[in-house]
Amino acid sequence: MSAPPSPLLSPSQLAAIAGIGEERSAPAGELLYQVGDRTYPFVAIREGEVAIIDAAGNELVRHGPSGFLGELNLLSGQTVFVNALVTEPLKYIAVERAKLRRLLDEDGPLSDLLLSTFISRREALQSVEGVGLEIVGPRGSEPTMRILEFARANRIPCTWQDAVPVDGGTLPLVRLPGGAELHGPTAGQLLRALGIGLELAPREEVDLLIVGAGPAGLAAAVYGASEGLDTLVVEGTALGGQAGSSRRIENYLGFPAGISGTELTGRAVTQARKFDARTATPYRALSLEPGNGRHLVRLEEDREVAARAVLLATGAQYRRLPVDRLAEFEGTTVFYAAGPPEGQLCAGHRVAVVGGGNSAGQAAVWLARGGALVTLLHRRDSLAETMSDYLIHELERYGVSVRDRSEIAALHGEEGCLAGVTLTSGDALPFSFMFLFLGAHPCTDWLGDTVARDANGFILTGPLVNMDNLLETDIPGVFAAGDVRSGSSKRCATAVGEGSMAVQFVHAHLARTPTVQGAR
Ligand SMILES: Cc1cc2nc3c(=O)[nH]c(=O)nc-3n(C[C@H](O)[C@H](O)[C@H](O)COP(=O)(O)OP(=O)(O)OC[C@H]3O[C@@H](n4cnc5c(N)ncnc54)[C@H](O)[C@@H]3O)c2cc1C
Numbered sequence: 001m002s003a004p005p006s007p008l009l010s011p012s013q014l015a016a017i018a019g020i021g022e023e024r025s026a027p028a029g030e031l032l033y034q035v036g037d038r039t040y041p042f043v044a045i046r047e048g049e050v051a052i053i054d055a056a057g058n059e060l061v062r063h064g065p066s067g068f069l070g071e072l073n074l075l076s077g078q079t080v081f082v083n084a085l086v087t088e089p090l091k092y093i094a095v096e097r098a099k100l101r102r103l104l105d106e107d108g109p110l111s112d113l114l115l116s117t118f119i120s121r122r123e124a125l126q127s128v129e130g131v132g133l134e135i136v137g138p139r140g141s142e143p144t145m146r147i148l149e150f151a152r153a154n155r156i157p158c159t160w161q162d163a164v165p166v167d168g169g170t171l172p173l174v175r176l177p178g179g180a181e182l183h184g185p186t187a188g189q190l191l192r193a194l195g196i197g198l199e200l201a202p203r204e205e206v207d208l209l210i211v212g213a214g215p216a217g218l219a220a221a222v223y224g225a226s227e228g229l230d231t232l233v234v235e236g237t238a239l240g241g242q243a244g245s246s247r248r249i250e251n252y253l254g255f256p257a258g259i260s261g262t263e264l265t266g267r268a269v270t271q272a273r274k275f276d277a278r279t280a281t282p283y284r285a286l287s288l289e290p291g292n293g294r295h296l297v298r299l300e301e302d303r304e305v306a307a308r309a310v311l312l313a314t315g316a317q318y319r320r321l322p323v324d325r326l327a328e329f330e331g332t333t334v335f336y337a338a339g340p341p342e343g344q345l346c347a348g349h350r351v352a353v354v355g356g357g358n359s360a361g362q363a364a365v366w367l368a369r370g371g372a373l374v375t376l377l378h379r380r381d382s383l384a385e386t387m388s389d390y391l392i393h394e395l396e397r398y399g400v401s402v403r404d405r406s407e408i409a410a411l412h413g414e415e416g417c418l419a420g421v422t423l424t425s426g427d428a429l430p431f432s433f434m435f436l437f438l439g440a441h442p443c444t445d446w447l448g449d450t451v452a453r454d455a456n457g458f459i460l461t462g463p464l465v466n467m468d469n470l471l472e473t474d475i476p477g478v479f480a481a482g483d484v485r486s487g488s489s490k491r492c493a494t495a496v497g498e499g500s501m502a503v504q505f506v507h508a509h510l511a512r513t514p515t516v517q518g519a520r
Helices: 011-020 097-106 108-126 142-153 187-193 215-226 261-274 340-346 358-369 389-397 492-512
Strands: 022-026 031-033 042-053 059-063 083-095 133-136 158-161 173-175 181-183 203-211 231-234 278-280 285-289 295-299 303-312 316-318 350-354 373-377 401-403 408-414 417-423 428-430 433-436 440-442 478-480
Touching: 011 042, 011 083, 011 097, 011 108, 083 097, 097 108, 097 261, 108 261, 133 142, 142 158, 142 187, 181 187, 203 215, 203 295, 203 492, 215 231, 215 261, 215 303, 215 492, 231 303, 261 278, 303 492, 340 358, 340 433, 350 358, 358 373, 358 389, 358 433, 417 433, 478 492
Parallel strands: 133 158, 203 231, 203 303, 231 278, 303 478, 350 373, 350 433, 373 401
Antiparallel strands: 022 083, 031 083, 042 059, 042 083, 133 173, 173 181, 285 295, 295 303, 316 440, 408 417, 417 428
């Protein structure tokens, strides 16, 4: 693991923190907080030293004068994953979480420093074996794979034991930091056991319900809440959407060096919460019933939300490969995104990246740079038809071999471990891992036939359904923004733009439909 970052606070930043915190001291040997604690204060060090130690006793990093402790769970409220042990007598400033949030809202440079450090520390923790959750269940168990994928999507550090738990019980067994055990938890139960995740009332009533917390949904949450609308965002998997899983977004305005998807969407979530937008996850929307005055959206776990306006921002999902046995390998040796954990896993192995678009190119380069032997398989005559020139050059530069006119006919391997593929041409190629970048399917199946869509399932809006407002669907008061919308350009910036713009149309709709007492 690369050492978690330890930047220093300037004297003026320490003074600002002292203004809202409490001066404390602690002798060497004292634990400031430990694995499994539900909460801990932000700690800024004046004198002395603190070691950060994992549950197995391995030291990860030390922080000294002007340094500070904490990672993402300070903001999210998640259970603590590491121990903080005083190694030299300590004088420090302790700040409770709510006060820290307020300071971050007011102090831009401090907020930048702390947020980016917390996010980098979380990324570093994710690669430490034995930190966070322990998930026990065999790779053939679908609930085990689902919880594992959910933990990864939510960037919760976790270790997976591919085994049947000794004491049996419903799969998987999930051991929380601190030792408590859950048998076969739902994703919601897991998040709430970790101390995160808003629990919705059986029925909620709001001005604006946003379904989906990708860039479009989060942008709408920021604008909706900051402009006074009672705004709720429900998300089925992990806040951040596709963008949250992107290693680096290079073309987002204002970030010339690029920005990681985690950081961009993490900041957006903080910003939305700052304006009092509520975010609830994991609550998947199951149906939409248009109503007079309020539309009703039913959610998993028997919840429902009656909203005066609804924004559909459910984005799109990766297409799967139409071959047998794919599910056996998904999540273990076949992936749909290439982040740091996958990069580490693949170093020194033969890896197939399937697809001819820019996402495939980016992943191939990222994996090759991490030491994998990468072959990019795509079905057209030339990559130039579908991939940007600069990426084609990068593929050459990092030694990625490219096979044109290649389609996969069969997968081989045992017990979830991919061993190779056979192409429709009959060629057999050995691969230990495979990454699929085959385009996207809109997340609209849950809508049944309530909202008009195009032939591919993307939602029609504006003039296409005779509505004046560009983002309004054929149901007045129901809007769509981002990748889920027919004709959208499938980019982060446009999703953000559409999400922000949708709020303007929501205001116009609310102005012409005053609240009807008792409606729904
Ligand atoms: C690996 C990768 C790299 C990328 N790189 C770039 C880049 O460099 N530059 C760029 O501009 N774009 C990039 N993109 C594209 C960009 O991320 C998307 O265009 C953007 O995320 C779309 O935002 P969205 O909010 O419309 O949808 P999404 O990001 O897809 O978010 C939709 C959210 O809705 C949730 N959802 C779906 N169904 C339901 C339901 N029924 N109930 C509740 N929630 C639901 C999903 O879980 C998801 O979180 C990349 C995408 C990927 C996958």
